[in-house]
Amino acid sequence: MRMLNIKSNIFLLSFYLLGTLSLIAQDNSNSPINEPNSNNFVPITYNPQPEAIVTINEDPRIKILLNLKAKMEKEGDFSDRYKIQLYYGNLNKANEIMETSKQEFPQWDSSIKWETPNFKVWLGNYRTRLDADRALKEVHEKFPNAFIFKPE
Structure with missing residues (x-):
């Protein structure tokens, strides 16, 4: 029993001390150190x-390459295009058919x-098979043996 009294007395003493310290802290809260206008704060701007x-330094050769690529696409230098073959045979007849097709x-x-x-006579340069089919309908009136192919 005696031990219990000593422990309870220590508990009460510590409780009293904490309460006293908190009151002292509240008294010090009115001191000029914690005031917002005190010199402890540094103004921030x-x-x-x-x-x-951003500066882009473009090589002038890029425009030349883009123009060359556009020209090659128009001329059909890429293999993902369709063409119509009008003739397959000797040079004289090929020249004659090419002139007729141009007219x-x-x-x-x-x-x-x-x-x-x-020699082969090729006509057009079509991006899709559908475009080539539409053109072939017109071409068949003059050249009934014409056909669509994809050059390699």
């Missing part, structure tokens, strides 16, 4: 960041390609 400036279909380019031992 906020300056917004300036606008970013009949000026909206499409025609060219002669040589593949041993004959």
Whole structure:
């Protein structure tokens, strides 16, 4: 029993001391150290960041390459295009058919390609098979043996 009294007395003493310290802390809260206008605070000025400036240094050869690529796409130098073959045979007949195709279909380019031992006359340069089919309907009136193919 005696032990219990000593422990309870220590508990009460510590409780009393904590209460006293909290009262002292509240008294000190009115001191000028914790006032917002005291000299313990440093004023901060906020300056917004300036606008970013991006400078692009472009090589002038890029425009030349883009123009060359556009020209190659128009001329059909890429293999993902369709063409119409009008003729396969000797050079004289190929030249004759190419001239006729230029007169009949000026909206499409025609060219002669040589593949041993004959010449081919090709017409147009179409991005899709549907475009080539539409053109073939017109071409079949003058050249019934024409067909669509995809050059390799």
